Amino acid sequence: xxxxxxxxxxxxxxxxxxxxxxxxxxxxxxxxxxxxxxxxxxxxxxxxxxxxxxxxxxxxxxxxxxxxxxxxxxxxxxxxxxxxxxxxxxxxxxxxxxxxxxxxxxxxxxxxxxxxxxxxxxxxxxxxxxxxxxxxxxxxxxxxxxxxxxxxxxxxxxxxxxxxxxxxxxxxxxxxxxxxxxxxxxxxxxxxxxxxxxxxxxxxxxxxxxxxxxxxxxxxxxxxxxxxxxxxxxxxxxxxxxxxxxxxxxxxxxxxxxxxxxxxxxxxxxxxxxxxxxxxxxxxxxxxxxxxxxxxxxxxxxxxxxxxxxxxxxxxxxxxxxxxxxxxxxxxxxxxxxxxxxxxxxxxxxxxxxxxxxxxxxxxxxxxxxxxxxxxxxxxxxxxxxxxxxxxxxxxxxxxxxxxxxxxxxxxxxxxxxxxxxxxxxxxxxxxxxxxxxxxxxxxxxxxxxxxxxxxxxxxxxxxxxxxxxxxxxxxxxxxxxxxxxxxxxxxxxxxxxxxxxxxxxxxxxxx
Amino acid sequence: xxxxxxxxxxxxxxxxxxxxxxxxxxxxxxxxxxxxxxxxxxxxxxxxxxxxxxxxxxxxxxxxxxxxxxxxxxxxxxxxxxxxxxxxxxxxxxxxxxxxxxxxxxxxxxxxxxxxxxxxxxx
Numbered sequence: 001x002x003x004x005x006x007x008x009x010x011x012x013x014x015x016x017x018x019x020x021x022x023x024x025x026x027x028x029x030x031x032x033x034x035x036x037x038x039x040x041x042x043x044x045x046x047x048x049x050x051x052x053x054x055x056x057x058x059x060x061x062x063x064x065x066x067x068x069x070x071x072x073x074x075x076x077x078x079x080x081x082x083x084x085x086x087x088x089x090x091x092x093x094x095x096x097x098x099x100x101x102x103x104x105x106x107x108x109x110x111x112x113x114x115x116x117x118x119x120x121x122x123x124x125x126x127x128x129x130x131x132x133x134x135x136x137x138x139x140x141x142x143x144x145x146x147x148x149x150x151x152x153x154x155x156x157x158x159x160x161x162x163x164x165x166x167x168x169x170x171x172x173x174x175x176x177x178x179x180x181x182x183x184x185x186x187x188x189x190x191x192x193x194x195x196x197x198x199x200x201x202x203x204x205x206x207x208x209x210x211x212x213x214x215x216x217x218x219x220x221x222x223x224x225x226x227x228x229x230x231x232x233x234x235x236x237x238x239x240x241x242x243x244x245x246x247x248x249x250x251x252x253x254x255x256x257x258x259x260x261x262x263x264x265x266x267x268x269x270x271x272x273x274x275x276x277x278x279x280x281x282x283x284x285x286x287x288x289x290x291x292x293x294x295x296x297x298x299x300x301x302x303x304x305x306x307x308x309x310x311x312x313x314x315x316x317x318x319x320x321x322x323x324x325x326x327x328x329x330x331x332x333x334x335x336x337x338x339x340x341x342x343x344x345x346x347x348x349x350x351x352x353x354x355x356x357x358x359x360x361x362x363x364x365x366x367x368x369x370x371x372x373x374x375x376x377x378x379x380x381x382x383x384x385x386x387x388x389x390x391x392x393x394x395x396x397x398x399x400x401x402x403x404x405x406x407x408x409x410x411x412x413x414x415x416x417x418x419x420x421x422x423x424x425x426x427x428x429x430x431x432x433x434x435x436x437x438x439x440x441x442x443x444x445x446x447x448x449x450x451x452x453x454x455x456x457x458x459x460x461x462x463x464x465x466x467x468x469x470x471x472x473x474x475x476x477x478x479x480x481x482x483x484x485x486x487x488x489x490x491x492x493x494x495x496x497x498x499x500x501x502x503x504x505x506x507x508x509x510x511x512x
Numbered sequence: 513x514x515x516x517x518x519x520x521x522x523x524x525x526x527x528x529x530x531x532x533x534x535x536x537x538x539x540x541x542x543x544x545x546x547x548x549x550x551x552x553x554x555x556x557x558x559x560x561x562x563x564x565x566x567x568x569x570x571x572x573x574x575x576x577x578x579x580x581x582x583x584x585x586x587x588x589x590x591x592x593x594x595x596x597x598x599x600x601x602x603x604x605x606x607x608x609x610x611x612x613x614x615x616x617x618x619x620x621x622x623x624x625x626x627x628x629x630x631x632x633x634x635x
Contacts, residue, residue: 036608319631321604
């Protein structure tokens with residue numbers, strides 16, 4: 001490509017860059033003939049395996065010890081167990097294989113007798129993690145026409161005899177039995193949300209009134225306003241299920257098989273959907289289980305779960321070649337049916353196309369995002385995704401949105417630029433009794449996922465939403481401050497108008 | 513017409529597009545049309561005399577077209593795009609990255625093994 005006109009100028013066409021920089025000889029050993037090109041550098045098959053393994057260790061090992069103090073192979077000891085998230089896709093399958101080879105393979109033997117260097121009791125020869133489990137979240141209930149792959153995934157995990165297998169289902173996010181099983185406090189009341197209003201007013205219904213977890217899940221999915229929101233919501237539910245499972249298994253680390261390519265896709269996709277504030281968490285995050293703080297459970301459960309993506313420096317191409325040369329079976333993940341035009345799917349197509357022609361640019365996306373930091377601090381933790389929520393996000397949304405007087409009179413907050421006297425004089429309808437709003441408790445991305453409607457129409461099928469009130473995931477229910485002494489009444493803070501304040505203290509005023 | 517024998521393999525779930533068969537042995541002509549047409553040219557008629565067809569030695573681009581026309585069972589768009597494989601599909605020729613061999617311009621030889629690996633099956 002060039003700025004010149006190739007029709008008239010012969011030199012206007014740039015010569016396409018070669019896919020590799022120099023000769024076909026391996027850049028590392030400089031003797032063997034190359035077998036693979038990784039971002040313009042040529043490697044032979046013998047040098048490729050240590051290359052990938054060292055990139056994996058270099059990403060993971062600085063995060064293993066509780067205090068991250070540099071890449072130290074010796075003395076690696078995690079404070080808890082290990083949980084691996086396995087989706088059946090390429091990245092997570094390669095991750096499983098790399099973890100097994102690096103940390104759980106039998107030490108080399110001499111003459112058939114096992115002789116670990118320094119003796120078997122030497123700290124160097126101890127396990128980094130005491131226990132390791134693999135968790136798979138089956139998402140077939142969220143979509144019609146998708147088959148259950150749990151048994152295929154189980155067969156993959158069973159090949160590694162050291163890993164426990166924990167199968168979950170996406171509907172567990174709405175299942176009180178699962179919640180209590182992992183140590184969550186019993187739910188007295190369940191909450192639903194009115195997705196037709198951007199204030200997301202809450203309503204309550206007693207435990208047992210709700211439908212089955214699958215029905216709740218389908219109702220939740222059907223209530224989402226766009227094709228983009230559906231995979232995002234499923235991704236968030238899956239992430240929280242994995243994190244809570246990590247807490248239940250007393251794991252200090254949750255490893256995900258996000259490759260460099262997948263990370264770039266998820267970063268761009270997340271930013272496009274309003275997740276720019278948590279761009280660092282998209283790459284690596286530490287999550288503190290709220291319930292362990294509340295319920296004073298075991299010491300380990302009070303700790304954080306560190307989510308690490310050890311393949312973040314390894315591209316999808318290297319993963320594919322690693323899987324092929326090691327004979328790994330990829331079960332595969334199916335795309336969300338009907339989601340071809342979602343932001344996530346379009347971003348994936350764009351980044352994968354970009355990687356073919358400009359592989360370094362894809363790497364640049366991830367490296368640039370790693371340098372980003374939010375300008376302002378976090379206000380709170382979002383109730384749905386449990387990631388930091390930006391300070392003053394509702395004020396900001398109020399400033400950039402076009403609203404009617406009617407919206408303003410029913411809103412639970414007042415934009416700072418909008419004087420109260422205007423609200424007083426605005427034509428309003430009498431306020432109905434106001435329910436608590438979920439909106440101030442959400443981050444921008446989750447609020448957008450639940451409420452932002454597409455100009456192309458919605459995925460919402462009104463017949464699918466059987467009740468006005470859409471059920472919420474179990475961890476959201478547990479977060480509300482329910483005062484049992486006041487018969488389960490929900491406490492929420494709302495701004496009162498002057499006359500309302502006066503009315504509430506009227507009987508104490510001397511000159512009423 | 514001389515032919516060359518090839519072994520084709522699929523990985524990463526790509527076999528699902530090819531009748532769920534992971535390996536094929538096939539023969540293709542050694543000399544093929546430059547436009548990668550894989551079906552025989554219709555016989556000449558008095559109205560439409562046969563035009564001379566430009567030819568070339570069979571290369572990987574031709575093989576991709578041959579696979580699309582004779583082996584692929586469903587969803588062509590998931591395999592081929594702009595006369596080459598879709599981005600996200602890796603190709604190994606005799607266990608070597610096809611980027612080292614000239615990609616689609618690699619001239620196939622008798623007994624070559626070509627592997628197509630999909631990386632699009634999630635993360």
